[in-house]
Amino acid sequence: MATERLTAIRDRVDSRPATSRWRPGRRLLAHVALVAVTLVMLYPLVWMVASSFKPTDEIFSQPGLIPRHFQPSNYAEGWKGVSTAFSIFIENSLFISVLAIVGNVISCSLAAYAFARLNFIGRRIAYATMLVTLMLPTHVTLVPQYILFNKLGWVNTFYPLFVPHFFAVDAFFVLLMVQFIRSLPRELDEAARLDGCSPWKTYRYIVFPLLRPALVTTIIFTFIWTYNDFFKQLIYLNDVQLFTVPLGLRQFLDSTGDSSWGPMLAMSTLALVPPLVLFVTFQRQIVDGVATSGLKG
Amino acid sequence: MAITYPTIGGRRRRRTRYQNGWALAFLAPWLVGFLAFTAGPMLMSLYLAFTKYDLLTAPKWIGWGNFGRMFGDDPLFLQSLKVTAIYVFVGTPLSLAFALAVAVVLNRGLRGLDFYRSAIYLPSLFGGSVAIAVLWRKVFNGDGLFNQVLALVGIHGPSWISEPHTALGTLIALEVWQFGAPMVIFLAGLRQIPREFYEAAQVDGASRARQFWSITMPLLSPILFFNLTLQLIRSFQAFAPAFIISDGDGGPADSTLFHSLYLYQEGFVNFDMGYAAAMAWMLVLLAGAVVAVNFIFSRYWVHYGD
Numbered sequence: 001m002a003t004e005r006l007t008a009i010r011d012r013v014d015s016r017p018a019t020s021r022w023r024p025g026r027r028l029l030a031h032v033a034l035v036a037v038t039l040v041m042l043y044p045l046v047w048m049v050a051s052s053f054k055p056t057d058e059i060f061s062q063p064g065l066i067p068r069h070f071q072p073s074n075y076a077e078g079w080k081g082v083s084t085a086f087s088i089f090i091e092n093s094l095f096i097s098v099l100a101i102v103g104n105v106i107s108c109s110l111a112a113y114a115f116a117r118l119n120f121i122g123r124r125i126a127y128a129t130m131l132v133t134l135m136l137p138t139h140v141t142l143v144p145q146y147i148l149f150n151k152l153g154w155v156n157t158f159y160p161l162f163v164p165h166f167f168a169v170d171a172f173f174v175l176l177m178v179q180f181i182r183s184l185p186r187e188l189d190e191a192a193r194l195d196g197c198s199p200w201k202t203y204r205y206i207v208f209p210l211l212r213p214a215l216v217t218t219i220i221f222t223f224i225w226t227y228n229d230f231f232k233q234l235i236y237l238n239d240v241q242l243f244t245v246p247l248g249l250r251q252f253l254d255s256t257g258d259s260s261w262g263p264m265l266a267m268s269t270l271a272l273v274p275p276l277v278l279f280v281t282f283q284r285q286i287v288d289g290v291a292t293s294g295l296k297g
Numbered sequence: 298m299a300i301t302y303p304t305i306g307g308r309r310r311r312r313t314r315y316q317n318g319w320a321l322a323f324l325a326p327w328l329v330g331f332l333a334f335t336a337g338p339m340l341m342s343l344y345l346a347f348t349k350y351d352l353l354t355a356p357k358w359i360g361w362g363n364f365g366r367m368f369g370d371d372p373l374f375l376q377s378l379k380v381t382a383i384y385v386f387v388g389t390p391l392s393l394a395f396a397l398a399v400a401v402v403l404n405r406g407l408r409g410l411d412f413y414r415s416a417i418y419l420p421s422l423f424g425g426s427v428a429i430a431v432l433w434r435k436v437f438n439g440d441g442l443f444n445q446v447l448a449l450v451g452i453h454g455p456s457w458i459s460e461p462h463t464a465l466g467t468l469i470a471l472e473v474w475q476f477g478a479p480m481v482i483f484l485a486g487l488r489q490i491p492r493e494f495y496e497a498a499q500v501d502g503a504s505r506a507r508q509f510w511s512i513t514m515p516l517l518s519p520i521l522f523f524n525l526t527l528q529l530i531r532s533f534q535a536f537a538p539a540f541i542i543s544d545g546d547g548g549p550a551d552s553t554l555f556h557s558l559y560l561y562q563e564g565f566v567n568f569d570m571g572y573a574a575a576m577a578w579m580l581v582l583l584a585g586a587v588v589a590v591n592f593i594f595s596r597y598w599v600h601y602g603d
Contacts, residue, residue: 228537
């Protein structure tokens with residue numbers, strides 16, 4: 001069952017109880033080293049949050065974390081933005097991300113079902129082709145895609161940023177779902193077939209509901225990838241009203257330079273809130289997803 | 298109805314029934330996407346690589362012109378290759394080394410594993426974003442956090458992001474800061490190694506170092522290979538951090554002019570689409586060659602269980 005596989009993954013990722021393989025003293029040393037590593041890793045983030053509440057001149061004169069002059073107005077100033085409110089950027093980013101998620105969930109699961117469960121001529125070749133696309137640098141399709149979308153009149157719209165996701169272009173998720181479907185017992189499909197289910201009904205009522213853990217991973221990582229993406233949004237969106245969070249941050253940086261650190265760091269902090277909330281909520285699924293398939297943030 | 302035959306392994310064998318129609322229906326979106334957004338564009342960019350094209354007038358065939366320009370009279374292109382190569386070949390080994398070292402310590406069984414793993418992984422989740430690149434700019438600025446910390450021990454640091462010989466270093470640091478993702482993959486791999494191996498080695502009197510090189514490394518080598526390949530392909534394509542830290546121009550003195558950044562400038566600022574396409578194909582060839590060499594050498598150090 002799917003749940004069995006999940007438990008297997010969980011066991012693999014879960015912490016084992018402390019063992020006695022440590023020499024006395026070494027355990028403490030390891031903790032000290034790990035705490036130091038963790039501190040170095042997290043300090044820049046903590047510093048960013050702390051600095052976002054400081055007046056700009058205090059940020060670069062005081063390395064300490066606690067603001068002397070607590071200045072939450074950085075957020076208000078940043079939120080107003082240069083010409084457009086930051087809320088527009090957040091709305092746009094969320095809009096694109098949600099559509100990309102819907103597209104990936106539908107198109108990747110359809111393709112994965114065919115690869116995992118249906119017999120058809122050319123299956124091996126099609127599957128191998130799909131795997132090869134995993135390794136391709138995206139740059140090689142960037143220029144012609146731009147030309148294509150330009151011909152369609154889609155430059156300066158959201159279409160180039162989400163429409164491809166309705167056509168299973170993220171092979172990573174197809175692969176993830178193929179592996180998951182293969183771990184489901186075939187007897188389920190057989191039983192459904194004997195009861196007269198067509199492949200469509202088997203997919204819709206048996207496989208798709210059981211896919212849920214893989215879908216959760218897909219949803220989380222599609223969101224993070226789309227939300228963090230910069231290159232495509234940079235080339236396709238020109239109108240400030242269409243700007244996303246990364247483009248908004250860049251505009252703010254360009255127009256204020258290094259003069260207003262406070263508001264700049266306040267907006268950067270805000271920009272990280274959605275992925276952080278996801279991480280806190282779905283920590284386990286995210287770590288499992290990375291561990292089992294090599295997905296990155 | 299298909300008749301099933303039990304076989305020795307308990308697996309059932311069915312006569313192959315083809316479901317071509319259904320498969321086509323299920324695969325239609327993927328197939329259209331593959332043709333329209335991957336295969337088609339790849340062929341198109343292969344053609345464009347041999348043309349001069351500015352998006353307004355029709356592409357003009359110029360043969361090997363673009364490639365001659367890259368290696369003949371475009372020092373910026375060569376510079377972008379150099380920058381990308383340093384970034385890839387310094388950043389990747391460093392972050393994998395950190396990832397492996399921390400994973401090995403964590404795997405020894407410590408309290409708080411979940412906390413350490415999450416905390417160290419977190420930067421990977423944010424890593425490539427513009428927000429973090431902005432933060433990095435502030436951290437390595439002349440008045441930034443890094444110099445404030447150095448000042449505590451009496452060192453007066455330069456403005457790291459505006460010095461040509463240190464700017465790339467800050468980007469490599471940003472890459473290494475994200476070693477949490479490969480670390481999580483290593484941890485999952487380490488968990489698969491049976492503890493009995495280590496117990497047996499200990500009985501035989503093998504030292505910790507010996508255990509690492511004779512048990513951990515061989516058994517982990519497929520995971521290391523996997524991580525290495527993933528990381529290489531990703532680093533070759535790095536874009537956002539260099540763009541933000543250098544204000545989009547690859548400065549100071551072209552020291553952060555990544556391949557992708559130069560491709561962006563030529564293709565989407567100067568609209569020299571033919572040249573950009575040729576550069577993209579050059580990256581595919583170079584990255585492909587590195588991955589292929591890595592693959593060929595893998596037979597000497599990667600062990601897939603006997």
